[in-house]
Amino acid sequence: MNLAPVSKVSAAKASAAAAVLLAGLGISAALAWHQQRSLTEQRQAQFEHLATGAADQLKANVLSYERGLRGLRGAIAALGPQRLDRAAFLAYSATRDLDREFPGARGIGYIQRAARDQEAAFTADIRRRGWTDFEIRHLAPHEGEHWVIVDVAPGARNAGASGLDIASEPRRRAAAALAMRSGTAAITAPVTLVQAATAPAQGFLMLLPVRLAGTPADGEVWGWTYAPIVAPELIAATGLASTSPPRT
Helix, strand or coil, X not given: CCECCCCCCCHHHHHHHHHHHHHHHCHHHHHHHHHCCCCCHHHHHHHHHHHHHHHHHHHHHHHXXXXXXXXXXXXXXXXXXHHCCHHHHHHHHHCCCHHHHCCCECCEEEEEEEXXXXXXXXXXXXXXXXXXXXXXXXXXXXXXXXXXXXXXXXXXXXXXXXXXXXXXXXXXHHHHHHHXXXXXXXXXXXXXXXXXXXXXXCEEEEEEEEEECCCCCCCCEEEEEEEEEEHHXXXXXXXXXXXXXCCC
16 A cells, blocks of 8 residues: 655755744744844854754754654555554664654654544554554544544653544644645644643644545545654754853
8 A cells, every 4th residue: 555645855845844843942032132232243143153053953853854754654555554553663663763863853653533433443443453552532622533643652752642632632633634735744833742741832743644545635634644842852952952142
């Protein structure tokens, strides 16, 4: 089983995605420091150079995230989504150097759509595939489909994420719907990740839609591959922590 192609990763897309992350992290406020009249020309130039380098690194990270998510999508394509069991997912994730390929992200996982009236059957199917204690959880009551995180690796860094219905929270749902409509990757506005509750409103999800073979570009989406991102960890990985406004 193959997946319908989506548009290639581009620098423009990475820039747009990086802009979302920068805005969410409040980096724009830091970059505004260089406009202070009290800065010397030398210090201003130095800060601009450091800030530009950090932003470029963030764009590079975004590109690496999408490449990695495409790799997982390819694995789903090779197995066929209904044959993707827990053993296969863990075996695949073990072949990836997640810290190198996803610098600043918590890892990679996948999300599957489940009809509202098929929740029991969906849960039974996921348990049959190896997630024996799987349960769907909601952040808030909602109408419509469930968009459920089946698994995310490494598990130690993402405890509590499996089973979460991302459609039960507006920001997650909006980004997933955008990715589904556009056929390209999308990033949420800042959210509180369940696996990083001590960093409120400092998390993001990057989502890449998965379509089955033979469907048109705007056809049915089976699910998403995704990467959870925590702002302080992203800052550390990109060097933004050392990009401070110069002292006056």
